[in-house]
Amino acid sequence: MVQAVLRAEGELRDREKAVALVDETAPLINVVAANDAAWRAGIQLGMAQTQAQLCGVEIRRRSRAQEKAAHAALLDLGWSMSPRVEEHAQDTILADLAGLNSLFGAEENIAREFARRAAELHLRVQVAVSTNLEVAVHAARGFAGITVIPEGEEARYLSGLPAQTLAPSAEALETLERWGIRTCAALGALPVLELSERLGQEGVRLQELARGAHTRALVLAEPVEILEEEMELDDAVEDLEPLAFVLGRLLDQVCARLAARALSAAAIRVRFDLGDAFEKEEQVLNEQFSTKRFGEKTGIRAAGVNAVDGNGQSGTSAAKAELKMRANVVAKATTHKDSRVTTQAQDFSASVNCKDAEKTYEKVLNLPVPMRDSKMLLKLLRLQLQADPPSGAIVKITLGADPARPRSTQHGLFVPNSPDPEKLELTVARLAKLVGNANIGSPELTDTHRPGEFRMNRFFPQMNETRGRGRASKKSASDGNGEPAARRPATGCRIFRPRLAARVELREGRPAKIFFRGLYGRVVTASGPWRISGDWWREDAWQQEEWDLQIAFDGESAGVSASVLMNAPANMHAIAPVQDVKAQMRAGLYCVYYDGACRSWFVRGMYD
Amino acid sequence: MAANFAALRSQVELALAGRVVAPFNYRDRQEVVTVSSGISEIDLLTGGLPRGALTEIFGPSCSGRTSLLLSALSARTAQQEACALIDGGDAFDPHSAEAAGVELRKLLWVRCRNVEQTLRATDLLLQGGSFGLIAVDLSDIAPQLVRHVPLDSWFRFRRAVEDTPTILMLLEQESNAKSCASLGLRLEAGVAGWSRMPVEGAAESAPGCAAGGPVNYSRLPWGWLLEGTSARGEVSRSRVQKGNAGYFRGGFAAAAGAAREGIFRTRMDWDFFSLPIAAKRK
Known part of the structure; x- marks a missing residue:
């Protein structure tokens, strides 16, 4: 949990500040996790926020979105090193190191590479290497830094670890403590048969784990297709400028994850949860929940604790404190039918999501080539958002990237x-x-x-x-120098957009005079009519008689110009005032057509 | 005194570091590399379009500015160069451009609404760089509006395009860039070419439908077909040097020669317009 918050806040991470995380277990806001510096400062698990503030530590609210992103980053770290990765827990992954020796050398070097890459993802990790999966997990959780366990010495390495590291159930832990079994060495020395009689199969499993004899196969995780980072804002943000800092930070994290997997982004997806909508929905949620609730507040805490099960804490003291808390709450939850409450709470969260989906703002930035430059992506994203800003204050940001292979050009x-x-x-x-x-x-x-x-x-x-x-x-x-040989050029045409309305006088079936843009012109040469039509099966069928006219402009028409100008586009004068039109349109070749659908003449363009 | 000069000199060099390589060194005028405009008559007249310079093409309506623009775009896109057209009056016709051989996929078309937008778009594109040709079309904008564009804008464009392989082409009704343009070309409309259907028997001056006599198709409007236009070009300004080392061969003699005028003719490719889209692309 703390790692997830530190990963998102560089200042806390760099200065190694004491940080305590609080979570709301109504009506109180309690400490649910802290880093080593905070424990040393006197923070205790379950302490009220007001008490924790007196210890002089940084208080942050627990963010499940950040925990999810940190977990995804951890998985990306695994995939950056090995294709065979297991998603063991929220804070733990397992990676198969087979074949990595040829790339990185000894196992210690591999572990160091893991730590280095984790630092690039703003994660501080503990790495353990072992031939046994469970031993590697427990050693990584129990020992700080890098631990390489030689084959056959698993039991010796684990012997000093507390029995809680093996994650026994609350009942089993209580029994073991009553017996005075506190270390893995003591647990491993117990006779299997007697242990089985007293603690059942769990006792046997714990004993095997304590001896480093429990074996199993790696359960491979599936790589995700979209890399996402989320951030909930303490205060709603309305302006895009302050938001750029948050977006930049999220983009940095996404790009670091992409780099870890040697990928680039083909598209960037950003989703904002808008403040007003969110508050309203929360209100609705509270009302619904108050009418339909099944249990007391302890039941809600149990639902939250399920998520805490996969806590990202590391360090023995944190593990101890968490374990006590968990044992305590599980006991309470059992009495309050936690399963029913959990189900109900999940239903509500689903309904909130459905309603929020209507109030969210989404933007997709499709990239022409895969990119991984977070600064460039931020500039593009800002331009997109400035062109189409969200309609409300933003309380939560979700930023995702569609991964793609990096561009390679020769x-x-x-x-x-x-x-x-x-x-x-x-x-x-x-x-x-x-x-x-x-x-x-x-x-x-x-x-x-x-x-x-x-x-x-x-x-x-x-x-x-x-x-x-x-x-x-x-x-x-080609002319021999790579340049194309010049040939007779095509006549260029300039189009009037929107089309110009015209009045045409016909003589013997051919245009003789034309009035448009307030000007009177005499047709010198006419070619046409070239009848064209199409799309007769559609509502917007078209039928035109096209003429190519050589027109000589003699002067402005007094009576006609007003009516012609009424049909002329509004922005015509912005482009060329009438005086200039007169000056420039002395003569010329124009493409004029009679629109059969609206029975009017128009000037399409000019040959230039 | 000398020490002061040296200190001042180093201070100036320090201030301009990263922007100007050697501010106190004499800068030789580089030889201009020219490329074909796609029209041999214009190439012979001007020596080709200079890269890294501003080319100004101006003239009244129907004087062949657009035809020259399309030819230049066609030549550049045929050489796999990316081109950009900043269309001040939104008058570009993709159909005639395709007929002229312009590879539209390599053309970035920016449709502007006024002079300010056009100038800002030009600035952005010049900063972007690496375009083979950037054409700024101000032909449909009233001359007095273009006249109000401050000279330093043209100067800025000229400086921005300098030492790059980009051809900056400016199309207007009147010359405005003045000395900022390395090549100025004035165009004037020539005579339009019309083809006639063959006359069957009757004299040319006979009425179109003489009673009982043969039909004189040339008197009927559908007996005529616009074949193309002609335009006269005149070099108003050229900095393309004598003995140019550019790789366009035909240009050197022309640039050094005394000829200041040339006439080119354009053609209408009517067959192309009647083709279906698939055939046009073949």
Whole structure:
């Protein structure tokens, strides 16, 4: 538990401050865990928060979300070293070291590598190496630092450890204490048959564990597909600026975990629990719970203790204190039908989640290439959040990463430099913030003959591919220097967006005069009509008669301009005021069409 | 005195460390590397488009600015270079660009709404770097608005693109970048080319539908087809040096020569527009 909090708060970790964790077991807030410095300062398990504050230690609230993330980080540590990892407990993992000697050398070096990588994940670990799984677990829990147990000497190493390290049941522990059995050596020396008669199969198992003779196979854990980190905020945060620090910290942790598994992030998912909604839901929860409760407050404590079973504490004193507390509470829970209360509490938490799902804010940052640079990811995330900020105050942050294989590129000697994908993504994100997401990207023609149809794709140039599919790359020949041989260029067209309404006068079935943008033009040459239509099976079927017109503009039309301007786009003047339009549109080639659907003339664009 | 100078010099060098390599060393003007614009007439006239410099192309409507832009984009994307178009008036037509051979997947299109957005987008892209060509299209923006853009913006762009392989192309109605541009090219509209259907018997001046006589299709609108346009280019400013060591071969003689004008013609690829999308991509 303490490790989980220290992992998230670098200041506490670096200065090795005394930290005590408190948890709410209504109506009191008690100490549930502490680090060695806090024990030395006089902190005791079960102490009230007010008492603990008098000891001059840092008080933090227990966070199950952080414990979950710390456990996931511990698993990542295991997978970074070995593919065969067992998820033994909340604070303990087992890893198969077979084959690692060729990479790291002696077993002590392997253990040191574990500790080093754990430090990179902001975890302080105790490592034990043994040929026996259970011996490794108990040695890791019992001895500080690195312990390497040679084969055949398991019993000797375990002999000094207290019997509580073997995690006996409360009844068995009480019996052993009554007998005066306090160490593993004493427990291992007891005769098996008599122990079995008095403590049953548990006694036999404990005796085997104490002698280091209990054997079993490794139960492999499945690697998770999404790496998540969570943080609950003490006070709700409304502004994005202070949130950036928290996001940065979470991203650092996620990136460290990705690095531990030699992976990168293909997407970053961020979820905020919004304050108002959360408070309301809590209120609902309390009301429901008060009407439907089955047991007393002790029952709720038992539900919480189930989670404490997998406590991340290390150190003998913490283990002792926790064990006493657990024995105490289990005894109480038995009398209050804890199982029913536990089930009910789980139902409520599920209902809260369902309701919160409607009040949460989610954002997915899809990355063009897998990335692991936490600073770059933070910049991208901030730009995304600034473009679409959450609607309420944030009380909880969940940040996840979709893992992917890191990008590997082989640059060609003759391939021109292309923008760095990470830098490019940041530039595109900044541009998207400036002009809007819909206004930036790479255009792609859609599979239709409807004029002007295209879609915007995300811009990600694949520079290392073979020659592209573009017409130029296939048709143009090289001049010998790598440059394409110049050929007669295609006529460019400029599109008016939105389309310009026009009034056209026909003479003998062909346009003779045209009025648009407040200007009067005489048609010099006309080519058309080129009739096109499509999508007749849809509601937005289109039918157009297209003309290519060479127009000479003689001057402004007095009577027509007003009506034409009424149909003109509102932002037309922002682009080109009428006086300038007159100046620039003396003559030109325009694409004009008659829209059969709305029976009106429009100017599509200009050949330039 | 000398000690003071030395101290001052070291202080300045220290202050500019990381930004300017050697502030007191004379900086030789580097030879400009030029690349093809995709139009041979323009290449012969200008010596190609200079990298690491600002190229200004200006002229009235229908003067071939867009055709030149598409040709340049086509040439650069064909060379696997990433290009960017900052579209000040949102007038870019992806269909005609694809017809011109532009590989659209390698083109970043930024659709802006005003001059301020366009300039800020240009700044961001220049900082991003590594684009082969960055085109800033201000053709549809009123000249007096562009005139109000302070000169230091163009100067900043020129400095930002210097010593990079990027071609910064600016399209306007009037020249505004002045001395910040390494190459200035004025374009003017030429004559449009129209093709006619063959005349069957009748004289060209005969009416389209003479009673009882053969039809003169050339008098009918559907008897005409826009073939393309022509434009005249004139170099207004060029810093492309004589004896340029760039790898574009055709440019050196042209840049050093006396020719200041050139005419190029464009074509309409009507067949391309009628093709289905799958055939266009083949």
